[in-house]
Amino acid sequence: MTTAVDKEEVRKRLTPLQWHVTQEKGTERPFTGCYNKFYEKGTYTCIVCDQELFSSDTKYDSGCGWPAFNEVLDQGRIKLTKDTSSVGGNLLLLIANPDMVRTEVTCSKCDAHLGHVFNDGPKPKRKRFCINSASISFHAAGEEKKST
Numbered sequence: 001m002t003t004a005v006d007k008e009e010v011r012k013r014l015t016p017l018q019w020h021v022t023q024e025k026g027t028e029r030p031f032t033g034c035y036n037k038f039y040e041k042g043t044y045t046c047i048v049c050d051q052e053l054f055s056s057d058t059k060y061d062s063g064c065g066w067p068a069f070n071e072v073l074d075q076g077r078i079k080l081t082k083d084t085s086s087v088g089g090n091l092l093l094l095i096a097n098p099d100m101v102r103t104e105v106t107c108s109k110c111d112a113h114l115g116h117v118f119n120d121g122p123k124p125k126r127k128r129f130c131i132n133s134a135s136i137s138f139h140a141a142g143e144e145k146k147s148t
């Protein structure tokens with residue numbers, strides 16, 4: 001269930017890049033995010049609403065340039081939606097290249113855009129949740145989480 005967020009409060013709290021990624025469905029440049037090569041133990045949460053999304057136990061180096069996870073903490077914490085933005089309105093391009101349809105990952109609590117999921121991850125699940133660093137926060141294992 002999506003919870004309404006105060007967009008003005010969120011805009012004040014987020015950096016311009018975090019706003020662009022989470023609220024305008026943007027993508028940070030590859031290999032620039034702070035969590036791409038970050039491997040401490042802990043939990044990754046939504047930068048907007050702080051909902052827990054991913055465990056460091058499922059993070060791996062996919063070489064794609066963004067943090068990659070092979071599993072979400074709970075499927076109910078994300079929403080998956082078909083994303084045809086890479087083809088614009090060109091249906092012929094879409095028909096000729098069905099692989100251009102991606103699956104967008106958003107936070108189920110606040111609808112923040114997180115990234116995309118692909119079916120080329122490690123076995124057995126074969127999932128690669130390709131997530132923008134700008135859309136998540138990290139909480140170290142054993143660290144008490146601050147309420148927002």
